[in-house]
Amino acid sequence: MFVSSGDQMLIHSSRLMLLEADFVRFLGADGLGNPFENSLPRCQLQRLRDHATNLCKIHSVSGHRPIAHWIDTLCIPVAAHLKDYRKLAIRLLGRTFHKATAVLVLDRELCLFQSQKASIFELGIRIMCSGWMKRLWTLQEAALAAESPDSRGKMYFQMGDGPVLWNKLSQAFEHKPSRPRPHPPKLNALTTTIYEVKSRLNFEFGVLVSMNDRLPSIRDLQKPGPDTHFQRLSRAVQNRSTSKSEDEPVCLASLIGLDVADILSVQTAAERMSHFYLLLREIPTAIIFPQLGVMNLLSKNLQDAPFRWAPKSLLLLDEPVGIDIILGKHRFSEAGHRTCGICEADGLHIQHNGFVLCEEAVLREMCTIEDTDSGVKYCLKWDGKPDRLYRDMALIFQTDVCSDVAVVCIEERRGSGDETEFYVTIVGHGEVEVNETPGEDEVIRGVLTIPDQKWCIT
Amino acid sequence: MSCWNHFLDSIRRRLAPHYWDGSLRWKPQNQLVYAAEETRPEFIPFTAPYLCAAAPYDNLGFWEYPTRMDWKVNRCDRQCHSARCPPGSCVAPTGRQDTSLLDTDRPHYGLHTPAISRIDGNAALVAEKVAFLQAWLFFGALAEVCGLCGLTVHLDKEFVSGDSVDTAALNGLPRRLFAASQMLRLAGTSELKSRLYAVLRQVQLMITRASWEDEHEYTFPECRVLYTIYILLRVLSLSFLCHLPQWNLDPNDDMKLSVGNLLHNWKPEGQFRMRDLTWGRLLKKGWCKSEIHLLHSDDVFIFASFLERPEAPRDHSECTETRCEAYQTDEKDYKTAHIDIECRCESVSVDPEQLRDALEVNRIPKIVISHDLQLSVVDDDDYPYVAISHVCKFW
Numbered sequence: 001m002f003v004s005s006g007d008q009m010l011i012h013s014s015r016l017m018l019l020e021a022d023f024v025r026f027l028g029a030d031g032l033g034n035p036f037e038n039s040l041p042r043c044q045l046q047r048l049r050d051h052a053t054n055l056c057k058i059h060s061v062s063g064h065r066p067i068a069h070w071i072d073t074l075c076i077p078v079a080a081h082l083k084d085y086r087k088l089a090i091r092l093l094g095r096t097f098h099k100a101t102a103v104l105v106l107d108r109e110l111c112l113f114q115s116q117k118a119s120i121f122e123l124g125i126r127i128m129c130s131g132w133m134k135r136l137w138t139l140q141e142a143a144l145a146a147e148s149p150d151s152r153g154k155m156y157f158q159m160g161d162g163p164v165l166w167n168k169l170s171q172a173f174e175h176k177p178s179r180p181r182p183h184p185p186k187l188n189a190l191t192t193t194i195y196e197v198k199s200r201l202n203f204e205f206g207v208l209v210s211m212n213d214r215l216p217s218i219r220d221l222q223k224p225g226p227d228t229h230f231q232r233l234s235r236a237v238q239n240r241s242t243s244k245s246e247d248e249p250v251c252l253a254s255l256i257g258l259d260v261a262d263i264l265s266v267q268t269a270a271e272r273m274s275h276f277y278l279l280l281r282e283i284p285t286a287i288i289f290p291q292l293g294v295m296n297l298l299s300k301n302l303q304d305a306p307f308r309w310a311p312k313s314l315l316l317l318d319e320p321v322g323i324d325i326i327l328g329k330h331r332f333s334e335a336g337h338r339t340c341g342i343c344e345a346d347g348l349h350i351q352h353n354g355f356v357l358c359e360e361a362v363l364r365e366m367c368t369i370e371d372t373d374s375g376v377k378y379c380l381k382w383d384g385k386p387d388r389l390y391r392d393m394a395l396i397f398q399t400d401v402c403s404d405v406a407v408v409c410i411e412e413r414r415g416s417g418d419e420t421e422f423y424v425t426i427v428g429h430g431e432v433e434v435n436e437t438p439g440e441d442e443v444i445r446g447v448l449t450i451p452d453q454k455w456c457i458t
Numbered sequence: 459m460s461c462w463n464h465f466l467d468s469i470r471r472r473l474a475p476h477y478w479d480g481s482l483r484w485k486p487q488n489q490l491v492y493a494a495e496e497t498r499p500e501f502i503p504f505t506a507p508y509l510c511a512a513a514p515y516d517n518l519g520f521w522e523y524p525t526r527m528d529w530k531v532n533r534c535d536r537q538c539h540s541a542r543c544p545p546g547s548c549v550a551p552t553g554r555q556d557t558s559l560l561d562t563d564r565p566h567y568g569l570h571t572p573a574i575s576r577i578d579g580n581a582a583l584v585a586e587k588v589a590f591l592q593a594w595l596f597f598g599a600l601a602e603v604c605g606l607c608g609l610t611v612h613l614d615k616e617f618v619s620g621d622s623v624d625t626a627a628l629n630g631l632p633r634r635l636f637a638a639s640q641m642l643r644l645a646g647t648s649e650l651k652s653r654l655y656a657v658l659r660q661v662q663l664m665i666t667r668a669s670w671e672d673e674h675e676y677t678f679p680e681c682r683v684l685y686t687i688y689i690l691l692r693v694l695s696l697s698f699l700c701h702l703p704q705w706n707l708d709p710n711d712d713m714k715l716s717v718g719n720l721l722h723n724w725k726p727e728g729q730f731r732m733r734d735l736t737w738g739r740l741l742k743k744g745w746c747k748s749e750i751h752l753l754h755s756d757d758v759f760i761f762a763s764f765l766e767r768p769e770a771p772r773d774h775s776e777c778t779e780t781r782c783e784a785y786q787t788d789e790k791d792y793k794t795a796h797i798d799i800e801c802r803c804e805s806v807s808v809d810p811e812q813l814r815d816a817l818e819v820n821r822i823p824k825i826v827i828s829h830d831l832q833l834s835v836v837d838d839d840d841y842p843y844v845a846i847s848h849v850c851k852f853w
Contacts, residue, residue: 041804042831045806046827049827062842073850075823076813092820102845105847131849194702197695197699202696315781
């Protein structure tokens with residue numbers, strides 16, 4: 001679903017929910033809010049008017065017509081007797097940002113920064129670290145602003161020395177309208193252009209790519225592509241936060257055009273995230289393996305079956321790019337199994353190769369396992385509780401036998417033969433290597449599964 | 459400069475694009491790297507101590523400077539594979555069928571440590587080494603390149619301020635160097651390109667980290683000195699890029715810019731230590747750990763540490779690596795702010811009934827702010843408006 005449907009978008013539904021629950025939210029200290037009445041001090045009004053006038057003048061955005069302003073503080077009724085109209089105004093927010101001639105970002109720190117004499121590298125760092133960039137809800141406003149019929153987008157950051165357009169199309173900042181320099185096409189995919197080298201030499205490349213990832217348009221988030229919605233959302237929400245965790249799933253769902261009514265039907269953050277995953281369906285299997293350098297993965301997951309494999313929050317993922325890296329490994333691995341699983345009401349269904357242990361055993365932090373078919377021994381290192389006796393255990397390999405593994409406990413077997421699906425609980429994570437120097441340790445025997453073994457993670 | 463000289467100079471500047479490399483061309487040619495109107499700086503400026511003040515560069519030649527100063531350079535560069543490999547290294551994949559591209563030695567054949575040592579064999583202090591590298595690879599390389607391009611630069615005046623070296627003057631230098639070489643009609647010539655390339659390659663050879671860790675446990679001032687050289691290397695590379703006449707880098711050009719993979723092969727000496735020192739420095743300067751985590755690339759967060767952010771919130775005691783709490787404020791304490799803390803101007807309200815009237819007919823209410831700051835509501839669908847996005851939300 002793209003934004004053209006305007007009113008139909010439930011993009012701010014969570015705000016409605018909060019309103020209905022008589023919550024009053026407050027975020028930030030930029031001083032442009034007013035919870036009690038639709039008013040602002042004269043000095044702020046003058047500033048808003050000057051900024052908007054200046055923007056229109058410099059960037060020629062409204063032709064010769066006088067420009068009006070929309071700011072929530074003045075345009076969403078706060079009086080108690082107009083509560084129903086407040087809801088209506090909130091419902092119209094999707095259309096409000098979509099139809100705006102321009103969207104101007106006001107952030108206290110950026111408003112004081114002299115940007116025209118700074119490098120793009122510095123400008124990018126400052127925007128990325130601004131308070132505005134740290135809120136979840138501003139992502140929606142940005143995503144709608146980027147959805148302009150003019151593919152350059154219409155989102156401007158107010159700086160100390162004027163508004164700067166974030167041009168989505170050319171991934172560049174523009175202080176005034178400029179014709180893009182003609183860039184001849186690349187000779188082939190392997191050719192490097194002068195601009196590419198330049199943007200790497202002056203550090204622009206990284207920040208501009210990051211800006212693009214963190215400020216996607218609705219279309220960017222929703223269009224089919226090689227990466228999943230899960231990945232795109234994870235990158236976009238990195239380092240953003242919301243004061244109410246139950247807002248997150250609603251915001252995420254609305255960004256990618258999922259029907260949020262189902263999510264709003266439950267109350268707690270955990271329940272809503274579970275419903276979000278069910279709506280999302282396609283989940284990179286990478287998330288069941290530890291992200292690079294991240295410990296205690298399970299403590300960051302939902303606590304109730306069958307969603308114990310799922311992150312409590314995408315906002316808290318340490319390294320969203322880690323998922324991209326793991327997926328990359330999957331694609332180039334010999335195993336060739338599916339890189340995404342399907343989230344259903346009974347858990348996450350994936351197909352990965354694995355190893356099923358034959359007997360009950362004490363799995364120490366480091367232990368030797370042996371494939372009874374080939375006689376090859378491997379070394380398993382993992383983070384489980386060392387003295388506990390485990391029964392009916394298996395390993396799910398991230399890529400192939402020698403890779404990171406999820407250590408799981410089999411709860412149930414459904415089907416038979418190659419169609420058997422193991423219903424499992426993750427009990428820890430580790431890695432498996434070929435055991436080149438077998439010692440006297442106890443050997444735990446097991447068998448390798450078929451390459452596309454079915455698992456249902458609960 | 460007299461008026462006559464000024465006039466001649468402006469004529470020469472005008473003609474320079476027609477005599478780019480000494481040959482007359484009717485269609486003027488300029489460098490492709492920078493747009494004509496581009497004046498934006500390339501890098502975040504910072505300062506480093508002027509460690510070589512006691513023994514500054516002697517301006518007697520870049521290449522022999524180490525010998526003149528009794529230093530021995532222990533690194534070498536074979537410019538292997540037609541200089542496609544980074545200095546001192548061979549990155550050609552092993553096992554390729556084209557054996558001419560195979561290097562039988564280890565990949566980092568020329569990146570010996572210590573990179574420099576005293577000719578007499580005596581041990582040198584780290585500070586002495588860094589001071590020498592500053593004199594040679596910063597001031598020496600700058601003087602050499604400016605000389606090659608015909609740019610008159612007073613290094614002491616432009617780059618030294620008291621006891622510090624300031625990198626601000628490096629911004630814009632590639633364009634200045636190119637313009638000067640154009641005036642000499644040397645722009646784009648193989649001779650100039652090869653000499654420029656040799657200098658930048660030598661600088662890269664000397665400041666490339668040979669292993670995962672740095673050669674020494676540098677102090678923060680020493681790291682800054684090494685970083686000035688690192689930035690100069692990038693400036694020289696941009697200068698070189700200006701001389702390329704085509705948009706696409708030609709892989710068959712022997713004089714190609716062998717930068718390797720900028721993200722992976724460029725590991726400057728001092729970066730490892732600088733990263734460790736910068737983390738605490740950023741926290742002390744009021745950056746949030748979630749911001750540092752976001753700027754995960756070494757260079758990005760190291761350069762971020764040179765920025766000042768007086769308006770950013772300072773208290774990040776409740777923040778985590780993935781979440782900044784500093785922008786959360788208790789609703790009870792909230793007051794709509796004035797622009798100036800001393801300002802006591804009155805507030806102006808919107809008539810809520812006007813908002814209601816617009817919303818009742820499913821229209822978006824917009825505000826027109828009059829000259830005397832009175833507010834009125836308009837709801838025409840096609841009325842142009844600027845929507846303000848800010849972090850204060852009360853709905």
